[in-house]
Amino acid sequence: MNSPLLQVAGLRVAVGGKEILTGLDLTVRAGEVHAIMGPNGSGKSTLAHVLAGREGYEVTGGSASYRGQDLLAMAPEERARAGIFLGFQYPIEIPGVSNVYLLRSALNARRAARGESEIDAAGFLRLVRDKARLMQMDESFLQRGVNEGFSGGEKKRNEIFQMAVLEPTLAILDETDSGLDIDALKVVANGVNSLRSAERSFVLVTHYQRLLDYIRPDFVHVLAGGRIIRTGDRTLALELEAGGYDQVLAAAAS
Amino acid sequence: MTSTTENPALEDLIGRRYAHGFVTDIESDTVPPGLSEDTIRFISAKKGEPEFLLEWRLKAYRHWLTLREPRWAKVHHPPIDYQAISYYSAPKAPQGPRSIDEVDPKLLETYEKLGIPLHERARLAGVAVDAVFDSVSVTTTFKDRLSAVGVIFCSFSEAVREHPELVRKYLGTVVPYRDNYFAALNSAVFTDGSFVYIPQGVRCPMELSTYFRINQAKTGQFERTLIIAEEASHVSYLEGCTAPQREENQLHAAVVELVALRDATIKYSTVQNWYPGDEEGRGGIYNFVTKRGDCRGANSRISWTQVEAGSAITWKYPSCILRGENSVGEFYSVAVTNNLQQADTGTKMIHIGRNTRSTIVSKGISAGRAQNAYRGLVKILPTAENARNYTQCDSLLMGARCGAHTFPYMEVRNPTAVVEHEATTSRIGDDQLFYCRQRGLSTEDAVNLIVNGFCKQVFRELPMEFAVEAQNLLNVSLEGAVG
Amino acid sequence: MLPERPWRTAASLARDGAGLPDWPAEWRASALARLDEAGMPDGSDEEWRYTSLTAWGQRWSDYLAAAGQPAAITLPAVPSMQPGSVARPAAIHVQVVNGALLTQTGATPPGLFVGSLRQLPPELRGRAAELLGKSAGLPPEQLVDLNSALVSDVILIGTDAGTSFDGLPVHIHLQGSGSPAFSHPRILVDVARSSRLTLTIEHSGADGMLANAVTQAWIGHGAHLDLVRVQSLPDDGMLTDTSHIDLAAAASARITSVDLGGLLSRQSMTVVLAGAGSSATVDGLFLADDRRHIDNRTLLEHRAPGTTSRESFRGLADGHGRGIFNGKIIVMPGAEGSNAALSNRNLLLAATAEIDTKPELEIYVDDVKCSHGATTGQLDANALFYLRSRGLDPAAARQVLTAAFLREALGHIALPELRERLEARLQEKLGGGVRHP
Numbered sequence A: 001m002n003s004p005l006l007q008v009a010g011l012r013v014a015v016g017g018k019e020i021l022t023g024l025d026l027t028v029r030a031g032e033v034h035a036i037m038g039p040n041g042s043g044k045s046t047l048a049h050v051l052a053g054r055e056g057y058e059v060t061g062g063s064a065s066y067r068g069q070d071l072l073a074m075a076p077e078e079r080a081r082a083g084i085f086l087g088f089q090y091p092i093e094i095p096g097v098s099n100v101y102l103l104r105s106a107l108n109a110r111r112a113a114r115g116e117s118e119i120d121a122a123g124f125l126r127l128v129r130d131k132a133r134l135m136q137m138d139e140s141f142l143q144r145g146v147n148e149g150f151s152g153g154e155k156k157r158n159e160i161f162q163m164a165v166l167e168p169t170l171a172i173l174d175e176t177d178s179g180l181d182i183d184a185l186k187v188v189a190n191g192v193n194s195l196r197s198a199e200r201s202f203v204l205v206t207h208y209q210r211l212l213d214y215i216r217p218d219f220v221h222v223l224a225g226g227r228i229i230r231t232g233d234r235t236l237a238l239e240l241e242a243g244g245y246d247q248v249l250a251a252a253a254s
Numbered sequence B: 001m002t003s004t005t006e007n008p009a010l011e012d013l014i015g016r017r018y019a020h021g022f023v024t025d026i027e028s029d030t031v032p033p034g035l036s037e038d039t040i041r042f043i044s045a046k047k048g049e050p051e052f053l054l055e056w057r058l059k060a061y062r063h064w065l066t067l068r069e070p071r072w073a074k075v076h077h078p079p080i081d082y083q084a085i086s087y088y089s090a091p092k093a094p095q096g097p098r099s100i101d102e103v104d105p106k107l108l109e110t111y112e113k114l115g116i117p118l119h120e121r122a123r124l125a126g127v128a129v130d131a132v133f134d135s136v137s138v139t140t141t142f143k144d145r146l147s148a149v150g151v152i153f154c155s156f157s158e159a160v161r162e163h164p165e166l167v168r169k170y171l172g173t174v175v176p177y178r179d180n181y182f183a184a185l186n187s188a189v190f191t192d193g194s195f196v197y198i199p200q201g202v203r204c205p206m207e208l209s210t211y212f213r214i215n216q217a218k219t220g221q222f223e224r225t226l227i228i229a230e231e232a233s234h235v236s237y238l239e240g241c242t243a244p245q246r247e248e249n250q251l252h253a254a255v256v257e258l259v260a261l262r263d264a265t266i267k268y269s270t271v272q273n274w275y276p277g278d279e280e281g282r283g284g285i286y287n288f289v290t291k292r293g294d295c296r297g298a299n300s301r302i303s304w305t306q307v308e309a310g311s312a313i314t315w316k317y318p319s320c321i322l323r324g325e326n327s328v329g330e331f332y333s334v335a336v337t338n339n340l341q342q343a344d345t346g347t348k349m350i351h352i353g354r355n356t357r358s359t360i361v362s363k364g365i366s367a368g369r370a371q372n373a374y375r376g377l378v379k380i381l382p383t384a385e386n387a388r389n390y391t392q393c394d395s396l397l398m399g400a401r402c403g404a405h406t407f408p409y410m411e412v413r414n415p416t417a418v419v420e421h422e423a424t425t426s427r428i429g430d431d432q433l434f435y436c437r438q439r440g441l442s443t444e445d446a447v448n449l450i451v452n453g454f455c456k457q458v459f460r461e462l463p464m465e466f467a468v469e470a471q472n473l474l475n476v477s478l479e480g481a482v483g
Numbered sequence C: 001m002l003p004e005r006p007w008r009t010a011a012s013l014a015r016d017g018a019g020l021p022d023w024p025a026e027w028r029a030s031a032l033a034r035l036d037e038a039g040m041p042d043g044s045d046e047e048w049r050y051t052s053l054t055a056w057g058q059r060w061s062d063y064l065a066a067a068g069q070p071a072a073i074t075l076p077a078v079p080s081m082q083p084g085s086v087a088r089p090a091a092i093h094v095q096v097v098n099g100a101l102l103t104q105t106g107a108t109p110p111g112l113f114v115g116s117l118r119q120l121p122p123e124l125r126g127r128a129a130e131l132l133g134k135s136a137g138l139p140p141e142q143l144v145d146l147n148s149a150l151v152s153d154v155i156l157i158g159t160d161a162g163t164s165f166d167g168l169p170v171h172i173h174l175q176g177s178g179s180p181a182f183s184h185p186r187i188l189v190d191v192a193r194s195s196r197l198t199l200t201i202e203h204s205g206a207d208g209m210l211a212n213a214v215t216q217a218w219i220g221h222g223a224h225l226d227l228v229r230v231q232s233l234p235d236d237g238m239l240t241d242t243s244h245i246d247l248a249a250a251a252s253a254r255i256t257s258v259d260l261g262g263l264l265s266r267q268s269m270t271v272v273l274a275g276a277g278s279s280a281t282v283d284g285l286f287l288a289d290d291r292r293h294i295d296n297r298t299l300l301e302h303r304a305p306g307t308t309s310r311e312s313f314r315g316l317a318d319g320h321g322r323g324i325f326n327g328k329i330i331v332m333p334g335a336e337g338s339n340a341a342l343s344n345r346n347l348l349l350a351a352t353a354e355i356d357t358k359p360e361l362e363i364y365v366d367d368v369k370c371s372h373g374a375t376t377g378q379l380d381a382n383a384l385f386y387l388r389s390r391g392l393d394p395a396a397a398r399q400v401l402t403a404a405f406l407r408e409a410l411g412h413i414a415l416p417e418l419r420e421r422l423e424a425r426l427q428e429k430l431g432g433g434v435r436h437p
Helices: A044-052 A076-081 A099-113 A121-134 A152-166 A182-195 A234-253 B008-014 B037-046 B051-065 B105-113 B143-147 B156-162 B164-170 B181-189 B430-438 B443-459 B464-473 C006-018 C025-038 C054-066 C122-136 C142-150 C381-389 C394-410 C416-433
Strands: A006-015 A018-028 A033-037 A058-066 A084-087 A094-098 A170-174 A201-206 A219-224 A227-232 B028-030 B089-091 B127-133 B136-140 B152-155 B194-198 B207-213 B224-229 B234-242 B249-252 B255-260 B265-272 B284-295 B301-308 B313-316 B319-322 B328-337 B342-351 B357-367 B371-380 B388-398 B403-412 B418-427 C092-097 C100-105 C112-116 C155-159 C164-176 C181-183 C186-191 C196-205 C209-219 C224-231 C238-247 C252-259 C264-273 C279-288 C293-302 C308-317 C322-331 C338-348 C354-363 C368-377
Touching (some): A006 A044, A018 A033, A018 A058, A018 A201, A018 A227, A033 A044, A033 A234, A044 A201, A076 A099, A084 A152, A094 B430, A094 B443, A099 A121, A099 A152, A099 B443, A121 A182, A152 A182, A170 A182, A227 A234, B051 B181, B089 B136, B105 B207, B127 B143, B127 B152, B136 B152, B136 B156, B156 B164, B156 B194, B164 B194, B164 B224, B181 B284, B194 B234, B255 B265, B255 B301, B265 B284, B265 B464, B284 B301, B301 B313, B301 B342, B301 B443, B319 B357, B328 B342, B328 B371, B328 B443, B342 B357, B357 B443, B371 B388, B371 B418, B403 B418, B418 C354, C006 C054, C006 C142, C025 C122, C025 C142, C054 C181, C092 C112, C100 C112, C112 C164, C122 C186, C122 C209, C142 C209, C142 C238, C164 C181, C164 C209, C186 C196, C186 C224, C209 C224, C224 C238, C238 C252, C252 C293, C252 C394, C264 C279, C264 C308, C279 C322, C279 C394, C279 C416, C293 C308, C293 C338, C308 C394, C322 C338, C322 C368, C338 C394, C354 C368, C394 C416
Parallel strands (some): A033 A201, A033 A219, A084 A170, A170 A201, B194 B224, B234 B265, B265 B301, B284 B313, B284 B319, B313 B342, B319 B342, B328 B357, B342 B371, C155 C186, C164 C196, C181 C209, C186 C209, C196 C224, C209 C238, C252 C279, C264 C293, C279 C308, C293 C322
Antiparallel strands (some): A006 A018, A006 A058, A219 A227, B028 B089, B127 B136, B152 B194, B418 C368, C092 C100, C112 C155
């Protein structure tokens, strides 16, 4: 077995004095796709944010390491440059800053961190055009302000497009499926699937099983009360779909 | 949690060092401080002016004596001693600038250091420069090429000598000497500036620009610029300004008058980077400027774009009088204040003609202990059928001790007019910063990027050479940016 | 022409007739002294950019010339002044004529005081003195000083801590009577900690009236005030009206201001969010038709962390009317996490009318979210066309849309009868008076 890419052990996190994660364990190895499911308020988004380094969360216990490094000690941009990508549930609008400009800055920041030279303009343009095509995005999107005036679906598609360009090692997608119609969901899933590889891992945070019809996870975890209470394979998601969270929670409690 | 106020990168950005603070050691003719009718006669005689101009100056001076300094702007400063200022200072040189070869090499070097090489071969093709050093114009480039198409681009003094009929016809017709305190003062003591005349039907073949430099201590700079665009002509004009780093405040009280006749377009851009004073608010330029454009003819258009980064105090309201039918006025502004800088700036759009339109986009960025105010007037007169105005006014605050203020005045007297104003004030969103950092950008780069995005609507109105300078002023590199 | 220092002349007259034995003479004297210093506001004062007090001064001068003559009392009817049964009144009505309390109907239950300073029960004297002290402690303003100098009565409304009078609105009817008349109504409102009060103040009167009203309200910790101000002066009535509302921590206020009448009406309202977490909602409406000059100046001052304000004014100018809105938001240092939003929308309907608007922001902290928007224009052409396509004639379509546009401002009035009455007044005014180009 290869060593884990991400190892979360006994993680406890509080927001404003209230404990949201209460001792969470999660191990993600290279190439794996993990789905984290759970009812509203179970701590799914908190986990995604803490792994990406969002301020405002207080880690009160436990640890998280990424490639053997203490993840929690790293600044958000260090994590990003080390290959962690967070697909936001609510992507942020940055007026006046073009999508393509943000991406180029982001890409070059990673390359600089790895001691590589800046990408040349032609190569970059080729890259973003390819990936835009993959996400079935019109090229005019590239020049528009980051998420500025995008519809909900466009914003989510733009997140996956950014992921495709940045080629992360660990992608954490926070409710990327929410608010998408079935066609958009397929495009997003297709984008994710095309990026699956032996080196790249995914953590899909989702409320519904629907996304997992299109992206087949290796593991499904049920998060409730700030901890993972059950882990299984794809069939666990189907079980949840059929019986609802209540049944699984009740079973876990007994 | 990283608060924007404690952010070293941010402080770096807003605490940029003033790069143009050096002094040129050059022998100058400087009159002793003091202001009287004799001072004005001296200036007028020095310039060999016709009688009408001296009379006009004296009338302005006598009127100025009856006025009091305006107090309504949201700026504070100790009283200005107008008798302690020298009203004329010029580098010693043979009478008047002639060609580039006659200009003192020290001056050429000065402009070289400021990034404005005056040798035509070294210049960016397509930009003609009038270089004004303290009270006089040093040289004007590309004059021959411009005169070939009938464009007059020269110093104001030269225009008075060579084209007195044009000066007499237009001087003071947009900004009369009675207009306000500083306009009256300028009318009395102005020393030089630029003059532009674009003949009928001519599209000026290159960008025109004036570079203003204050060098001498204890002097004021009082330049006057007059741009006349005849029917169906077009001109784009840029100005830049810098001054040495000094502990005393220096006064800059300029007047700019623009006249656009039927179907003419004037685009006027400014990157103002006068010395802003140090972090304790010592020194810096008092920039009290009256700029106004008169859209006299139908379908004329005047567009002001300004990036105000320097000066201890900025007090200026580049305005448009929309007299001609279908005429258009625009004002795009970025004003950045840091430390103890104060800016009270905005515009006036006076709609007189039918179907006149105006657009105002103002972006204020305030940091340190600075105060940054937008003040604008949109006035729709009863004659302005179907007039339209749209104003967007946004302020960005960086730090808990600065201020951002918005004072829009809208006076509407025509029931077919539509006037709309929107304003927002906030700091850089934590969520925006995090989003950029999650994509791998440092906080510094993220702030630069967000601030640049905030100003984009204004920057894209600037001619290319100035857009780059403006963005550099915000310490943001767009080198190699795609798109 | 007004005599020099007209307040001195007027004060000697007012004192003769005031009949307020325990009136704090010191307070009056200091107000007079400040007036001697400051005089009346004029056009050089930025706050008075759009309103001249010349005609107002002329009327005052007429009043001084006629003073000493017995004023003809011609009282307008008090609208909707129908008290409920004595046992369970539906409302309390207070009629104040020329600044002095004339009648009061509806018994006040325990925990609520409504009345004149002159008829104050002994046990409330301490609290009244405290309120007067607070009132005098506000930063001086010329028109407030003028009121203090010439006031002939003070109306007090107070609640006890923890009480709630949502179901028992207090209606104050301020009426000017006699021609000429100059009155100086003064209202002090004390909404004690954790209590709730609903208050309406209506300005009306007879032709020739001139009034300079002052209302001051303090809303205690966690308390709430619902305030509706209605200006329905006669067509040649003149009013200057200053109000100051101060909110303690966690307090809230919901204010609606409606200007429908008068020749000259100038309101200056200051709302101070002095306590952490306090909030205010201010709605306004003005109808400057005919020859009316209606000037609304509002100031919302955020002084404490986490304060919220939302202000929305709708205005209309028609005929030879002039409508003015000058709304300022200040966020002071220390008011982190504050939110402020201001909107002003106006309709300008005649070539001889004018709208002047000046929404201002003064922000001194970075952790804020503030915005303002203002528009002046006409009715939406698409909406007009839509209604006409449904069979309405143009005049009716305009009337429907204009009423709907203005009615928006009445949506926060908690008293259904009052809201309906105002809507009906609006409809009536728009139906009869509005002309279109």
